[in-house]
Amino acid sequence: MSDQLIFTYVIDGDDFTRAGEASSSVKNKLKMIGVDSDVIRRVAIAMYEGEINMVIHANGGVITVTISDTDITMVLADSGPGIPDIDKAMQEGYSTAREEVRSLGFGAGMGLPNMKRYTDEMHIDTVLGTGTTITMKVNL
Amino acid sequence: MTIREIQEALDAQFLYGEELAELDADFVFSADMMSDVLAFGSKCSVLMTGLCNPQVVRTAEMLDIVCIIFVRGKMPDEHMLTLAMDKGIAILATEHYMFTACGILYEHGLRGGA
Ligand SMILES: Nc1ncnc2c1ncn2[C@@H]1O[C@H](COP(=O)(O)OP(=O)(O)O)[C@@H](O)[C@H]1O
Ligand SMILES: [Mg+2]
Numbered sequence: 633m634s635d636q637l638i639f640t641y642v643i644d645g646d647d648f649t650r651a652g653e654a655s656s657s658v659k660n661k662l663k664m665i666g667v668d669s670d671v672i673r674r675v676a677i678a679m680y681e682g683e684i685n686m687v688i689h690a691n692g693g694v695i696t697v698t699i700s701d702t703d704i705t706m707v708l709a710d711s712g713p714g715i716p717d718i719d720k721a722m723q724e725g726y727s728t729a730r731e732e733v734r735s736l737g738f739g740a741g742m743g744l745p746n747m748k749r750y751t752d753e754m755h756i757d758t759v760l761g762t763g764t765t766i767t768m769k770v771n772l
Numbered sequence: 773m774t775i776r777e778i779q780e781a782l783d784a785q786f787l788y789g790e791e792l793a794e795l796d797a798d799f800v801f802s803a804d805m806m807s808d809v810l811a812f813g814s815k816c817s818v819l820m821t822g823l824c825n826p827q828v829v830r831t832a833e834m835l836d837i838v839c840i841i842f843v844r845g846k847m848p849d850e851h852m853l854t855l856a857m858d859k860g861i862a863i864l865a866t867e868h869y870m871f872t873a874c875g876i877l878y879e880h881g882l883r884g885g886a
Contacts, residue, residue: 648827649825649826649851651827651830652826652827652830655830655834656830656834659833669836673814673835673836676834677810677814677834677835680810680831680834681807681810684827734805736823736825736827737805737806737807737823737825737827737831738805738806738807739807740807740808741807742805742807742808742810742811743807745811746810746811749811
């Protein structure tokens with residue numbers, strides 16, 4: 633393992649307006665490093681969906697992004713309510729989001745499926761009442 | 773079609789980005805649900821929507837979209853315009869409703885992204 637870059641972001645669970653700032657920052661960093669634009673788009677979309685989920689479902693959390701020679705790994709950890717049924721949550725269209733969230737353009741139940749669609753690996757660790765950690769990897 | 777041609781076809785107003793007017797924009801995605809845009813709009817360069825909040829600009833940013841069209845006379849606030857400026861995304865506003873605006877652009881040869 634040679635050069636590795638690690639970035640950490642604390643996501644505010646109370647500010648929907650600022651959701652996406654971390655994903656935007658990562659996008660800029662990857663652009664500066666000269667990562668392929670298709671890869672950047674996939675990372676940005678997956679992380680943005682995860683970041684939004686943290687805000688609307690889990691009252692915020694911490695995102696750690698590691699860039700290595702071979703891949704970009706995103707770990708999204710929150711102390712929210714956890715996900716009772718992962719299979720159900722992964723279905724397109726399944727959402728427990730409140731009406732208020734829908735009126736903001738989210739809560740279509742496409743977030744987790746999108747995260748899976750745009751990444752090469754995705755793993756969900758969740759404990760009810762304790763929190764959720766989602767790990768996603770995009771190969772370089 | 774260029775962003776300028778889109779603006780003229782829709783009788784739209786440039787709220788930001790006239791300097792981007794000569795950019796080409798060939799594929800459009802129209803939706804009010806941003807997750808749908810994120811799921812299916814990744815090949816598109818234009819986002820048309822009736823939703824008006826900062827996450828619309830963020831969504832466009834993630835997808836490398838070059839132009840957002842707000843329909844039904846929706847007006848983004850200062851914060852959204854600053855964000856668009858920062859990201860280099862042109863912002864148009866038209867009085868047309870979504871269906872009509874889509875129809876006009878389709879007639880002009882624009883298509884949805886595959
Ligand atoms: N970090 C999380 N913490 C708790 N529940 C979550 C989290 N992420 C997703 N979920 C649950 O999974 C469901 C599906 O998520 P998603 O596909 O992103 O759709 P949406 O966010 O539109 O509801 C959510 O409605 C929610 O019930
Ligand atoms: Mg979601």
